[in-house]
Amino acid sequence: MTTKKLIDDLKNHGYDIYLDGDNLRYKCQSLVKPPKERIEILLDSLKKNKAEVISYLRAQERPNKPLSLHDAGVSTQTMPLSEFAKAGLIVKVFSEVLNNHVYFVSNDAVLSRNPLDAVAYTATELTAMLSMTPEEVRTAHSVKSVFHRSRVVGHNKENVIS
Numbered sequence: 023m024t025t026k027k028l029i030d031d032l033k034n035h036g037y038d039i040y041l042d043g044d045n046l047r048y049k050c051q052s053l054v055k056p057p058k059e060r061i062e063i064l065l066d067s068l069k070k071n072k073a074e075v076i077s078y079l080r081a082q083e084r085p086n087k088p089l090s091l092h093d094a095g096v097s098t099q100t101m102p103l104s105e106f107a108k109a110g111l112i113v114k115v116f117s118e119v120l121n122n123h124v125y126f127v128s129n130d131a132v133l134s135r136n137p138l139d140a141v142a143y144t145a146t147e148l149t150a151m152l153s154m155t156p157e158e159v160r161t162a163h164s165v166k167s168v169f170h171r172s173r174v175v176g177h178n179k180e181n182v183i184s
Contacts, residue, residue: 023067025078032064039068041079046072107145112136119156120163141166147174 023031029039036052048068050056068075101109106128113126125142127133133142141163143151151159151174162174 025071025074028064028067028071029075029078032061032068035061035064037061039075039079041076044076046076046079103145103149106148112138112142114140119159122163124163141170143174150174 032039032048035056036050036054037056038049038051040047046068048065106126109128110132111126111128112132114123115126116122117124123140125138125140126148127136127138127142127144129144129146133144143166151162154162166172166174
């Protein structure tokens with residue numbers, strides 16, 4: 023279970039999860055007593071994953087900073103690009119095709135708030151690049167390395183740098 027799912031489950035059962043300095047606190051605010059067995063499992067998981075939960079809650083206090091994948095409670099291994107585009111994430115990856123680190127960024131809004139130390143590709147660009155050959159990807163990357171604000175866009179089954 024991801025950190026986000028754990029917190030969401032507890033909140034759905036009427037629990038308030040919050041930080042008090044470096045301490046993790048929880049309190050049941052529900053008027054209806056939640057199912058004891060389920061709550062015991064969730065609270066046990068909360069205690070076992072205390073460090074991750076604290077990290078997640080701290081990241082929530084900094085809305086302009088991107089979450090790490092772990093803190094965001096997501097796995098990009100199976101995330102469709104359409105979902106990634108809405109997730110507000112920045113992922114630094116090593117590309118074997120480029121033999122270099124690049125960033126995958128959900129969208130331009132996230133990119134504009136976070137200066138990066140390597141070339142970044144938005145979900146829209148990644149979608150356009152799916153049909154590119156490795157050589158075309160390297161060419162596009164070379165252009166983006168020089169012209170940082172350039173974008174890869176799809177155009178009549180061809181991929182173009184704009």
